[in-house]
Amino acid sequence: MRYFLLALLLATVATVGVAGFRGALSRKPPIEVFADMDRQEKLRPQVPNGLFPDGRSSQLPPSGTVARTQPMAVGNATVYSFEEGPVTTGRITGTTNFIELNPFPISATFLARGQERYQITCSPCHGAQGDGKGSVSKYGWATIANLHDKRISTQPDGEIFNTVGYGKSTMSGYASHISIEDRWAIVAYLRALQLSRIAGIEDVPADKRALLKK
Numbered sequence: 398m399r400y401f402l403l404a405l406l407l408a409t410v411a412t413v414g415v416a417g418f419r420g421a422l423s424r425k426p427p428i429e430v431f432a433d434m435d436r437q438e439k440l441r442p443q444v445p446n447g448l449f450p451d452g453r454s455s456q457l458p459p460s461g462t463v464a465r466t467q468p469m470a471v472g473n474a475t476v477y478s479f480e481e482g483p484v485t486t487g488r489i490t491g492t493t494n495f496i497e498l499n500p501f502p503i504s505a506t507f508l509a510r511g512q513e514r515y516q517i518t519c520s521p522c523h524g525a526q527g528d529g530k531g532s533v534s535k536y537g538w539a540t541i542a543n544l545h546d547k548r549i550s551t552q553p554d555g556e557i558f559n560t561v562g563y564g565k566s567t568m569s570g571y572a573s574h575i576s577i578e579d580r581w582a583i584v585a586y587l588r589a590l591q592l593s594r595i596a597g598i599e600d601v602p603a604d605k606r607a608l609l610k611k
């Protein structure tokens with residue numbers, strides 16, 4: 398009997414000790430065997446902090462920092478790259494249909510920019526002429542699209558813009574490498590490249606036709 402009472406007492410103390418005060422609130426700090434990372438040096442926004450010489454925790458960006466979201470001038474409108482609209486998606490707002498025409502005004506400088514970007518990014522695969530015979534094709538990649546295919550030259554500008562940014566089957570997208578404005582410049586240049594193959598004599602200004610016939 399004595400041993401039983403002793404055992405019961407021990408069992409009661411052990412049970413209450415382990416589980417008895419669970420959920421009870423106390424203002425005293427808990428006994429901490431391992432502190433883990435409960436307390437640590439850190440910067441809280443908008444609070445003074447001695448770590449930096451100017452005493453602020455929120456530092457200003459270093460001078461010369463380039464914003465990821467520079468506004469783009471599209472004609473008279475200003476568009477940000479995070480906005481969802483025809484300029485950033487290539488689609489008619491609220492639909493999945495591609496826009497037919499490049500939203501940027503086409504100028505000689507815009508085309509020249511597109512040519513330069515095309516030659517850097519696209520020509521290794523599609524070739525400077527756009528015929529799919531870039532240097533990569535010599536190493537056995539046989540399915541590089543010929544951009545003069547009727548299927549591609551009849552696509553709306555928005556669809557080409559989408560392909561440049563997000564890829565198409567075996568072609569990967571270049572949205573992370575090429576800014577939105579540059580993607581549209583490439584689309585404009587690609588249109589010029591395609592036109593150079595399908596244009597007729599009537600597309601040449603009358604005073605220049607004689608030069609071609611020579």
Ligand code: HEC
Pocket residue numbers: 515518519520521522523533540541542544549557560561565566567568569571583587
């Ligand atoms: C690494 C190689 C590579 C690069 C770089 C590349 N492409 Fe492609 N592209 C391909 C391949 C391969 C296909 C064919 C995809 C398929 O149908 O499997 C293709 C297909 C296309 C198509 C046709 C898509 C369709 O509707 O079928 C267009 C338009 C195109 N590329 C434009 C471009 C432009 C513009 C650039 C430059 C920004 C570019 N590509 C860069 C490999 C490349």
